[in-house]
Amino acid sequence: MTLHARYEMLLAAFGDIWWMARRYADGRSTYAPKMFNDAMHRALEAGFSKPNSGGSDGHGEEPIWAMDGGGARYSGLSPEEVEEYNRFPGRAVKDAR
Secondary structure: OOHHHHHHHHHHHHHHHHHHHHHHHOOOOOOHHHHHHHHHHHHHHOOOOOOOOOOOOOOOOOOOOOOOOOOHHHOOOOHHHHHHHHOOOOOOOOOOO
16 A cells, blocks of 8 residues: 555544544543644644534534633634634634633
């Protein structure tokens, strides 16, 4: 298997599971939200396109980022990413840094 084929397989696998990891991390007051967001930043930099954000379970639109339960300042997100997160119903965060 070529290196490019492995790369494509990893991107596809990441796309299949990102939404479950995001849903787990979102709202926790632990290392999980920032670790998830750091991984998303690396994945986007590596060529993973922003997912549809619907999740494969059909629960509708969700943000691609995870927010720390303690607020935006602990989530490792830029102000623009916090704004993007806040566009989803029921997700608004008051302390956007």
